[in-house]
Amino acid sequence: MAANHGLTIQQESDDAMRLVVSDTESSAVSVFWKPLPPQPPHTVGHQLTPPEHLEILIQAGPGDTSEATRELGEHLDTLRLPYTESEIEGITTAMPLLAHYSNPDPALDDWALLFRDHYLEHSVGFLLAMERAGIPPEWIFALAKGDRTYNRERIHATFHTRGYRSGLLDNTAINTPEAHGAELTDVTATLDAFIDTAHSAGRKVLVVDDGGLIARGYGAPDAERRVDAAVELTVSGIKRITQAGPLAIPVLNMARSHTKTSLGYPEIADSCLRRLRALIGDRKFIGRQVLLIGYGTLGCRLAPALRGLGCRVDVLDTDLPSLIAAAEAGYPTHRSTPDALRVTDPFLIIGTTGEQALTGDDLSFLSDGVFLAPFATRDFSILTETTSSTHDIPGVGRRVRLPGGNTVVLLGDGRSMNLFEADSIPNQGYDAYRAGTLIAAKHLCANADQIPPGLYRDPADAAIEAAGLFDAYYDRYLAHPTQCPKTTGMTTRERRQVNACVVGYGNAGRLHTQILTELGADITIIDPKHQDVPKGHHSFPHDVANLPTVRAAAIDLWSICCPTADHLPVLRAVLEHNPAARVLVEKPACQGHEIEEFTSLLATHPRARVLVNDQYQHSxxxxxxxxxxxxxxxxxxxxxxxxxxxxxxxxxxxxxxxxxxxxxxxxxxxxxxxxxxxxxxxxxxxxxxxxxxxxxxxxxxxxxxxxxxxxxxxxxxxxxxxxxxxxxxxxxxxxxxxxxxxxxxxxxxxxxxxxxxxxxxxxxxxxxxxxxxxxxxxxxxxxxxxxxxxxxxxxxxxxxxxxxxxxxxxxDSPLSTAIRYAMRSLLDEAPLPEVDLIPLRRIAALAEILRDRAPHDTPAFTVTNQ
CATH class of the missing domain: 3.30.360.10 (Dihydrodipicolinate Reductase; domain 2)
Incomplete structure (x- = not known):
């Protein structure tokens, strides 16, 4: 950088340097730094060994040095902003279910990903999982939705560092396109180029989004350019897609999925309430009046939480079934804002509808000083459209003067308040939902040609159920410790639930099953004979090749324990399901005449991780x-x-x-x-x-x-x-x-x-x-x-x-030690030793000698070769 600006570096001391103008020795830029004491974490979670911090001062010298100063500052940003490796590991570790289901899947081999969602840490975790599952970094394009989330700049920098594209498609621009023409033109050109490049490279394009892209025509029958499939994340996105007209691509509805309804929305409601209390931490809640507008999926969870705090909650909803549900749950209910505000005087009004919750006519009913908490972008958008007198309250929101003279405090920035300067839902809290989205995405990519155009929820629910996500969720977060698998002495990586498949349930298969179960694995047994398979494990009475794609994609570790003659066909079937499978093969690896074919199969699957069990190697x-x-x-x-x-x-x-x-x-x-x-x-x-x-x-x-x-x-x-x-x-x-x-x-x-x-x-x-x-x-x-x-x-x-x-x-238990070693090594990313077939070649050669010299048509007897 110094050379590009005609400058020379002079090291002044261990904590200072100057960039000087050649021939003049005058300072163009001075840089000073000093170490800081341990700092609070700049992530949602913490690291046991926090990263070191430096405070750096860049001082511009006399003359025209602004360009060099700016460039140095931008370069330091590329170093300081991205998450560190330990921070990335912390995010991954906090989402064990997502890690469990992110095993490489061949269904993703020829796909590119357009991901549009809030820039939150669990979004980082999701894209890391998609990368592990098989989408290369250069084929991932992430778009923020425009909310002022905590660490949004760090996440943007992290995506760039990993090789993703990263940009912005603001919800405001989608809702009011006529006011954001230039912005939409720029982002549309970038998206079009990405889609065209992916299609030219033979890749299909998957969208994981809240409806912004599909609503803009990328899934329409008459689209100039079209993506190939989509996973929809939010109810507002479903509404946008419905309003956009017929679809020419399959779209899976995760917004109404059993996973989001059962496991996602309770966490969303919790994050909303926590953020609300943090923004007005000086206000009393117990015994106070609250008006909740909307008793839908989010509102029906917020209402009892507020009541649990001691709030007196009234509910307003224009949807009659929802209003009846609220009334029968014991809440005073109202059909309209004027009706509610004539009989109540709330200190807080909460919006959860995703639609315009207040109209211009409603503003005159608002009391002076009331707090407005929008949990969706459009809830109180009327305030930004019809009022002009506002005063920002940094870190809290804005004070708005209404036409009648009263003032209200709009919490946040008028958008989803739980995302305002926050990371919203804990990474663990969204672990199951992100894992469900990953499962649905894998299923969609594997079956995009078989699913007709349209919006569907059932295929996503079925794929998630088949993958066992709810079982894994219960075992991970809810089961009593005495019900959990034994994990004593296991490593952190081993302690996360591993989905293992044992092929063949003879003596070796029984031993492998027993040891893997003791190591905490969830076992699926494949045995065409289905002989004495214990009821406590999943089982499949057919061949590996017939295993459903969704079931096969969920397998982390394969253990091949069938007869030797079946080893090579089974390994081939496993690698057809997943070219990057992690496989333990019981000895011998194959038959003597199959050695070359075995080595060729491994050579054509370089991403596969294969070990041949050798129990005495680890005795x-x-x-x-x-x-x-x-x-x-x-x-x-x-x-x-x-x-x-x-x-x-x-x-x-x-x-x-x-x-x-x-x-x-x-x-x-x-x-x-x-x-x-x-x-x-x-x-x-x-x-x-x-x-x-x-x-x-x-x-x-x-x-x-x-x-x-x-x-x-x-x-x-x-x-x-x-x-x-x-x-x-x-x-x-x-x-x-x-x-x-x-x-x-x-x-x-x-x-x-x-x-x-x-x-x-x-x-x-x-x-x-x-x-x-x-x-x-x-x-x-x-x-x-x-x-x-x-x-x-x-x-x-x-x-x-x-x-x-x-x-x-x-x-000493050599077999247990060997399988523990294999489990740890196969699930790790460190290089594996090459499969050693030298002993097998020796045995094959001995067998050939014995076969050549075998007597014919005689009873058993001993011969010698001396």
């Missing part, structure tokens, strides 16, 4: 095992490593369950064994193993005509310059009981006899280094003598010369 007992080895043998090389995982699946196989003819025994425990190998051997030995040629290994295989290979032992020798020579043995079997290994424990806690029937699964890891043998018995643990440990307890031992050096029991 805490494995590092404890290697630490034990180093404690007793230091850096001595490992000379022998043996990993044995067995499980007797005879009964399951007889019942047709857990039959893997593609991999045989390799498809059950071998991936777990390789995960353990990667954790307990030094990295160079692990790399050497996976780089070795499977054909060079010694393989002992037991073939079975039902199962391909029922047992396998792989022996190989690993050589590495720094680690020496290590003999490695991997063994697994799925038929027949296993022999218990190791020494009997001392008869003390936590060991107990016969806790359960004899275990049919055993998982042992043995490392030999120096003169010591280290053994890890992973759960379930049964030791010689019938001694057993509870689930998720593991035994570590160290022996030397047949003498037991160390014997310890550790508690």
């Amino acid at each position: 805490t007992v494995l590092p404890a095992f290697t630490d034990l080895l180093r404690e007793y043998e230091g850096q001595a090389p490992i000379t022998h490593a043996a990993i044995t995982f067995t499980k007797d699946r005879t009964a399951d196989i007889a019942n047709g369950r857990f039959i893997d003819r593609t991999y045989g025994v390799l498809g059950y425990e071998w991936l777990h064994m390789l995960a353990v190998l990667s954790r307990v051997l030094p990295a160079p030995l692990v790399e050497a193993y996976f780089a070795s040629i499977p054909e060079a290994a010694e393989l002992w295989a037991t073939y079975d005509p039902r199962l391909f290979v029922a047992a396998l032992t792989e022996r190989t020798t690993l050589d590495h310059p720094s680690e020496g020579r290590t003999r490695l043995e991997l063994a697994s079997s799925i038929l027949g009981p296993s022999i218990l290994l190791g020494t009997a424990p001392q008869p003390r806690s936590p060991w107990r006899r016969d806790i359960r029937t004899a275990d049919d699964r055993h998982r042992h890891v043995r490392l030999e280094t120096g003169n010591t043998r280290f053994t890890l018995h992973l759960e379930p643990v049964t030791a010689p003598g019938g001694w057993q440990l509870e689930r998720n307890h593991h035994r570590l031992t160290a022996e030397r010369d047949n003498h037991l050096l160390y014997d310890e029991v550790l508690e």
